[in-house]
Amino acid sequence: MPTHVIKREWKEVFASKSLLVTNLLAPLIILGLAILTTSSAQNAQLEFILNTVKLMNPMLNVLDSQGPIVIGRFYFLVFLIVPAMLPLTLATSSIITEKMTGSLETVLVTPISTKQFLLGKILAFSIPSVVVTWVIQAIFLVFIFTSYADAALFFPVTFIASMVVLAPLLSLIAVTLSVIVSSRVSNISAAQQFGIIIVLPILGMAISQVIFLSMMSNPLVYMAIVLVCSVIAIVTFQVSVKLFSRENIISNWKA
Amino acid sequence: METVIQIENLCKSFGDNHVLNNISLSIPKGSVFGLLGPNGAGKTTTMRIMSCLIEPTSGEITILGKKISTNKDDIRRLIGCVTESPGIYDKLSVWDNLDFIAACHDIPEPKRSARIEELLRQFDLWEKRDAHASSLSKGMKQKVSIISALLHDPDVLFFDEVTANLDPVSIRKLKDMIRNWAANGKTIIFCSHVLSEIDELCNEFAIIRKHVISLTTPQQFREEWSVYNVELELASHHDQAERILAQMPEVLSHQRVDNRFQIKIDNPDTSNQLLLKQLVSADIPVTYIEKLSVSLEDSYLSLLQKVQEGK
Numbered sequence A: 001m002p003t004h005v006i007k008r009e010w011k012e013v014f015a016s017k018s019l020l021v022t023n024l025l026a027p028l029i030i031l032g033l034a035i036l037t038t039s040s041a042q043n044a045q046l047e048f049i050l051n052t053v054k055l056m057n058p059m060l061n062v063l064d065s066q067g068p069i070v071i072g073r074f075y076f077l078v079f080l081i082v083p084a085m086l087p088l089t090l091a092t093s094s095i096i097t098e099k100m101t102g103s104l105e106t107v108l109v110t111p112i113s114t115k116q117f118l119l120g121k122i123l124a125f126s127i128p129s130v131v132v133t134w135v136i137q138a139i140f141l142v143f144i145f146t147s148y149a150d151a152a153l154f155f156p157v158t159f160i161a162s163m164v165v166l167a168p169l170l171s172l173i174a175v176t177l178s179v180i181v182s183s184r185v186s187n188i189s190a191a192q193q194f195g196i197i198i199v200l201p202i203l204g205m206a207i208s209q210v211i212f213l214s215m216m217s218n219p220l221v222y223m224a225i226v227l228v229c230s231v232i233a234i235v236t237f238q239v240s241v242k243l244f245s246r247e248n249i250i251s252n253w254k255a
Numbered sequence B: 001m002e003t004v005i006q007i008e009n010l011c012k013s014f015g016d017n018h019v020l021n022n023i024s025l026s027i028p029k030g031s032v033f034g035l036l037g038p039n040g041a042g043k044t045t046t047m048r049i050m051s052c053l054i055e056p057t058s059g060e061i062t063i064l065g066k067k068i069s070t071n072k073d074d075i076r077r078l079i080g081c082v083t084e085s086p087g088i089y090d091k092l093s094v095w096d097n098l099d100f101i102a103a104c105h106d107i108p109e110p111k112r113s114a115r116i117e118e119l120l121r122q123f124d125l126w127e128k129r130d131a132h133a134s135s136l137s138k139g140m141k142q143k144v145s146i147i148s149a150l151l152h153d154p155d156v157l158f159f160d161e162v163t164a165n166l167d168p169v170s171i172r173k174l175k176d177m178i179r180n181w182a183a184n185g186k187t188i189i190f191c192s193h194v195l196s197e198i199d200e201l202c203n204e205f206a207i208i209r210k211h212v213i214s215l216t217t218p219q220q221f222r223e224e225w226s227v228y229n230v231e232l233e234l235a236s237h238h239d240q241a242e243r244i245l246a247q248m249p250e251v252l253s254h255q256r257v258d259n260r261f262q263i264k265i266d267n268p269d270t271s272n273q274l275l276l277k278q279l280v281s282a283d284i285p286v287t288y289i290e291k292l293s294v295s296l297e298d299s300y301l302s303l304l305q306k307v308q309e310g311k
Helices: A003-014 A017-040 A043-056 A064-078 A081-085 A088-101 A103-108 A114-147 A157-184 A188-216 A219-243 A246-251 B043-050 B072-078 B094-104 B111-122 B138-150 B168-183 B195-201 B218-225 B238-247 B268-281 B296-310
Strands: B003-014 B017-028 B032-036 B058-063 B079-082 B156-160 B187-191 B204-209 B211-216 B230-234 B251-257 B260-265 B286-291
Touching: A003 A017, A003 A114, A003 B094, A017 A064, A017 A081, A017 A114, A064 A114, A064 A157, A064 A188, A081 A114, A081 A157, A081 A188, A088 A103, A088 A114, A088 A157, A088 A188, A088 A246, A103 A246, A103 B094, A114 A157, A114 A219, A157 A188, A157 A219, A188 A219, B003 B043, B003 B187, B017 B043, B017 B187, B017 B204, B017 B211, B032 B043, B032 B168, B032 B195, B043 B058, B043 B156, B043 B187, B072 B079, B079 B138, B094 B111, B094 B138, B111 B138, B138 B156, B138 B168, B168 B187, B168 B195, B187 B195, B195 B296, B204 B296, B211 B218, B211 B296, B218 B296, B230 B238, B230 B268, B238 B251, B238 B260, B238 B268, B260 B268, B268 B286
Parallel strands: B032 B187, B032 B204, B079 B156, B156 B187
Antiparallel strands: B003 B017, B003 B058, B204 B211, B230 B260, B230 B286, B251 B260
């Protein structure tokens, strides 16, 4: 485990207080929005959503009074955007910044392996965003289970567990893609633009599929989603190691 | 003497740009070996290949008996490298920067902390250990970069423009350290545009310009490539002296400036006596004859001019 790489990345992030605050603000806003929307949802306004859910998932026999919980379930899925989105800016600029400051050369002349170096970077950006996601998921679950009697029907253990496991998987995929982008471009603005262009649509598609499938399906589907995401995360990491060419990174870059 | 670095037929191309063409060098243990050349000559590329940062297009380098093509990880443990620009993490403290690099070298605690402290004190940076790297001067950053290369006590050191940004006192101290390391068996490859440093430190140096133009010692190089190495002043009989100079096989070239002659003479230590004897026997009044101190810079420029004319 490349703990020294993780520790170094964290120290750099913690050195920038404004970066920390802006990164924590987004998930808090999403959580606040989720609680506010769920608790203020009026059944009359939910007819369309309830009908859609009934159509998608006949297993969920949704009553009109259960409308806010369905909205809550939807938001619980939306939280999956957080672990993917939160580390994006830092991850996309991570390698290119090191190239430009010259610190990458200092590291690459040491015996650290490409796998260790990349894994350290990926975990350093993923772990905090996953922890933040788990915290907001936990807070939201407390809110749902204390506010609504029928919560267990829409939040079965298999569903919650799947969403909890999906958070790190989606984060790992997003961060790995961002690191690949960062190692292939020649300046920071290109890294961030490419990151948004490549990472967000792929993740947006993945997350929308997760939301869609889990709204309509049974526990087996959740597990299948987790399995598919695990495979994608492993493959993406292997690809990132293959694509990390020390020679290209050192030789072909412009400040 | 034991060879530490053996470079054989090294070639490197970036697309159609052929940066290195068939470089072969042999660098002995305990030497300070200089790499010289004009901008774009391939010095940094050679350093980067030796530091396992980039791959050669063809050819092989062996460092301490290990081939670079198959033993990169082993070689990285044996070498320390200071690149052109100090590559440190600005948002981290000096200590954290060094602690991270030491961890990359798998130096365990408490040896790691002890080594960092030893080097920080040696380079007069102990008081700055908790300072953010961004607050350091360029010279201090350069020192941190040098310490990074020394943390694992490597046998071979690659220094690319290592004295850049250092103040004169620090440069003097570093030069003493380099001499000490070499005396203790470390091998140092020293790349610089400051020719006086090459002259002062290097036992041997190579001038490269895609290939090796010259491989020699500073002393030999000065003698071989100096434009003029003797100055002669005469009170009169200048035309007669010019005829004598033209006839002497030891005199390779000469020019007259007023009543003085600047002469390029083969082996000035012995040939000066011969020249003086010839002039005195012809009754030419010699005011003075002096061996010129030739700088490495003059000789280097003379060589490059010849190379360009040859082109």
